[in-house]
Amino acid sequence: MVTQAQIKSVIEDMLKDFIEQNGFELVDIEYVKEGSNWFLRVYADKEGGIDIDDCGRISEYLSTKLDEHDPISDAYFLEVSSPGAERPLKKLQDYHKAINSHVFVTTYEQIDGSKEFEGLLLAFDGEELIVEVGKKKHILPFAKVASARLAIVF
Incomplete structure (x- = not known):
């Protein structure tokens, strides 16, 4: 059985050149x-x-590559989309951009009495985030951050 991490790595390799050549950014693979x-x-x-045309181009390219190499033995549905307004922060550069x-932000353990923090990201130095709530x-x-995403303010 191929692991999710292996599938993610294979898909990243398949898309790398196409993504770079077309000015896209690969945000995440699930x-x-x-x-x-x-x-x-x-x-x-x-x-x-x-936009939807960009997603279609990526999907068409990836579908062709997946048909050629067939790295996934299970039947599956391929979906290509925008990360949305509440984009996840996955890579270090995502935090810097944010x-x-x-x-x-959610944490693995309580900090200042909470495991959830919604507010303005003031700074990130690679080791710590400063969030103003x-x-x-x-x-x-940063080692205690379980997940982070952009959040919409209503």
């Missing part, structure tokens, strides 16, 4: 089972935002 169905989800973006943006600044060790 291979998940929902009910009885498997889904291969690719999230991409580009400066100014990705400085001065509203974020939602209300008027209080929280210093979150």
